[in-house]
Amino acid sequence: MGMTVVEKILARAAGLPSVKVGDVVEPRVDLAMSHENAALVINQFHEVYEGTGLSAKVWDPSRIAIIFDHRVPAESPKTATNQKKIRGFVADHGITKFHDIRGDVGGICHQILPEYGYVRPGYVVVGTDSHTTSHGAMGAFSFGIGATEMASVWSLGIAVNIEVPATIKVVVHGEFPPFVGPKDLILHLIGKLTAQGANYKVLEFHGETIRKMSTSGRIAICNMSVEAGATSGIVPGDAETLRYLREEAGVTDPIPCVTPDLDASYVQTVEIDVTRLVPQIACPHMVDNVKPIGDVVGTRIQQIVIGSCTNGRLDDLAAAADILRGKKVAQGTRMLVFPASSKIFAQALDKGYVHDLMAAGAVVMNSGCGPCLGVHEGALGDHEKALSTTNRNFKGRMGNPTGEVYLCSPVVAAASAITGVITDPRKG
Numbered sequence: 001m002g003m004t005v006v007e008k009i010l011a012r013a014a015g016l017p018s019v020k021v022g023d024v025v026e027p028r029v030d031l032a033m034s035h036e037n038a039a040l041v042i043n044q045f046h047e048v049y050e051g052t053g054l055s056a057k058v059w060d061p062s063r064i065a066i067i068f069d070h071r072v073p074a075e076s077p078k079t080a081t082n083q084k085k086i087r088g089f090v091a092d093h094g095i096t097k098f099h100d101i102r103g104d105v106g107g108i109c110h111q112i113l114p115e116y117g118y119v120r121p122g123y124v125v126v127g128t129d130s131h132t133t134s135h136g137a138m139g140a141f142s143f144g145i146g147a148t149e150m151a152s153v154w155s156l157g158i159a160v161n162i163e164v165p166a167t168i169k170v171v172v173h174g175e176f177p178p179f180v181g182p183k184d185l186i187l188h189l190i191g192k193l194t195a196q197g198a199n200y201k202v203l204e205f206h207g208e209t210i211r212k213m214s215t216s217g218r219i220a221i222c223n224m225s226v227e228a229g230a231t232s233g234i235v236p237g238d239a240e241t242l243r244y245l246r247e248e249a250g251v252t253d254p255i256p257c258v259t260p261d262l263d264a265s266y267v268q269t270v271e272i273d274v275t276r277l278v279p280q281i282a283c284p285h286m287v288d289n290v291k292p293i294g295d296v297v298g299t300r301i302q303q304i305v306i307g308s309c310t311n312g313r314l315d316d317l318a319a320a321a322d323i324l325r326g327k328k329v330a331q332g333t334r335m336l337v338f339p340a341s342s343k344i345f346a347q348a349l350d351k352g353y354v355h356d357l358m359a360a361g362a363v364v365m366n367s368g369c370g371p372c373l374g375v376h377e378g379a380l381g382d383h384e385k386a387l388s389t390t391n392r393n394f395k396g397r398m399g400n401p402t403g404e405v406y407l408c409s410p411v412v413a414a415a416s417a418i419t420g421v422i423t424d425p426r427k428g
């Protein structure tokens with residue numbers, strides 16, 4: 001019996017000739033990622049060693065990545081002190097993949113990992129963040145775990161009790177129409193599968209539309225796979241993965257790719273033709289409450305948000321700048337832009353996108369999670385509505401339980417910024 005790409009990755013990492021759905025395995029971890037919640041992991045990690053007489057040492061400091069992003073720069077003394085504690089741990093243990101609050105190498109964890117070539121095809125990646133699914137875009141099996149599990153990974157280098165997940169094959173055909181892209185595809189898929197439709201399963205993406213898609217688009221679709229409940233999303237490594245890792249991340253060592261067997265078995269196959277796909281909007285307060293844009297056109301918006309690990313990359317900012325160049329953000333609407341990393345920010349500066357966006361009236365903020373999570377900056381006022389390129393619209397997500405968040409692509413957000421109401425970019 002053939003294996004899916006995740007079965008192959010898990011078999012290799014667990015040192016087994018093959019695995020099948022439901023097997024419980026203990027794969028070797030290639031990369032373990034945390035952000036500010038490393039502070040929790042550190043507490044749990046020390047507990048593992050308490051009373052054993054053993055000195056607490058991480059299994060491999062080169063395989064741990066810690067990125068400050070959720071609250072940068074710190075909004076409170078408590079956060080700043082947590083970050084200080086993590087810095088101390090990083091220094092004590094010699095952790096090298098550490099990204100502090102910096103304007104040169106800072107950014108959101110899910111952008112930093114691919115950008116610096118930390119994730120490779122075939123890797124097992126775990127992260128203390130639900131959107132760790134993003135790194136499936138690089139052909140890795142990448143999923144979120146809790147702080148306690150992470151403490152055990154830090155000491156053992158293996159992920160314990162991992163049940164081999166079933167895989168849903170998603171085959172995407174056709175060419176995107178103008179102003180429609182990967183974000184619309186993933187919103188459409190989540191609407192179709194529902195928020196629980198892929199629970200405990202992997203979404204393995206195939207088809208010519210995926211093959212032609214940039215790494216940026218692939219990150220967006222794998223990032224949001226968790227919103228359909230998926231353990232992970234994955235695009236098996238291919239020519240685009242190699243191009244990205246070589247040309248953009250500067251990787252020079254060999255990059256073997258893992259591909260699924262032709263006779264691999266899937267629990268379900270979903271076929272999507274994007275030829276007639278229209279811009280999609282996830283309406284409050286569930287990511288699977290997805291509607292074609294026509295259903296919500298004209299809804300008044302007080303805050304437009306472009307950024308995050310989902311849609312804060314250079315192509316996203318370029319698309320927004322193209323629409324807003326020479327135009328103005330509507331009165332009564334504010335627009336916040338936060339690039340996914342410092343590197344993207346610098347590129348957007350060089351290309352003039354930051355200038356275009358600011359001249360239109362947008363506030364360009366530093367790289368980090370910012371308004372996406374709403375615990376730090378960019379909160380909504382009572383009963384305000386936001387239109388955002390982020391990935392979650394749960395009640396209270398943007399810091400106010402009476403606020404409403406609509407999710408969309410960068411071009412929809414940019415077109416709507418000009419009018420102050422949800423606007424179809426195909427007609428704008």
Ligand SMILES: CC(C)[C@H](C(=O)O)[C@@H](O)C(=O)O
Binds near residue numbers: 037070128129130373
């Ligand atoms: C705060 C963090 C643990 C959380 C996550 O797990 O995803 C956040 O990044 C999010 O997007 O909601």
Ligand code: SF4
Binds near residue numbers: 390391
């Ligand atoms: S940008 Fe948003 S979704 Fe991404 S890691 Fe930060 S809080 Fe989570």
